[in-house]
Amino acid sequence: MIIDWNHFSPWSALTGGALIGLAASLLLLANGRIAGVSGILGGLLRLDENDTPWQAAFVAGLLFAPALWAILMPGGLPLPSFTPEDGAGWGALILGGLLVGIGTRLANGCTSGHGVCGLARLSVRSLAAVLVFMAFGFLTVFVVRHILGN
């Protein structure tokens, strides 16, 4: 293992993480709801008069965040790096999307629902989910980058 010190960004990672924790705490304490993005998206697929308004509002917040960031933050929106030859071409992106959609609904949660909210309430079930999806994430990148050699 070689640490990539050039890209290591501990302060922005911690600050960003703290904002995510704050957002999840606010939604739980004020609304009694879990800020799990896959659960919220899945919920929106079956309309419900109690849940659809807040779920749509939360997703709208995520969608408008980049525009608001570009207005408020000096330096503008950081550009994401995605190169199709970087192990994931468009086919891998589509397959990845399908698997994330099915998998997170089967598991009732993703990085936010299990990884943030579940761990914050010390749920062993969520810890199991996090360990499994991290392990398979590591394994998949290993296979794609170092065995298939992309």
Added chain:
Amino acid sequence: MAKTLVALLSGLIFGFGLIASGMSNPGKVKGFLDLAGQWDPSLALVMAGACGVALVPFAWARQRTTSWLGAAMPDNSLQSIDRRLLIGSALFGVGWGLSGFCPGPAVVGLGAGYQPGIVFVIAMLLGMVTFEWRLRRGVAGARGDE
């Protein structure tokens, strides 16, 4: 109305967190998942920061029966580590590793008009719809889930 506004604010703060942390950058996510290459451990600190901040408010929420705005608190009774959880998480991990996207950052990418984010979200919603229409009937029927 108040609950809708709180959800909007929470989504905005959440989105800022994803952008600030680097989670919305699939290249950085893959750098984190690439243990055998040039490993960028930053994203472990995102989870640490998020859980560190949320730990006390979540413990506090457990003591309450209703939220500040009078809603019921979530039901935490589902504790079982079953096949559905493990298989679902494994599939999610493979998809995450292939794409560098998980659901939140992908929605932020869609909002930014970022092409890979748009493609990923369409595929992810298709996966979720597939679950709703086909799988849910089979797996949820037996367990009375949700």
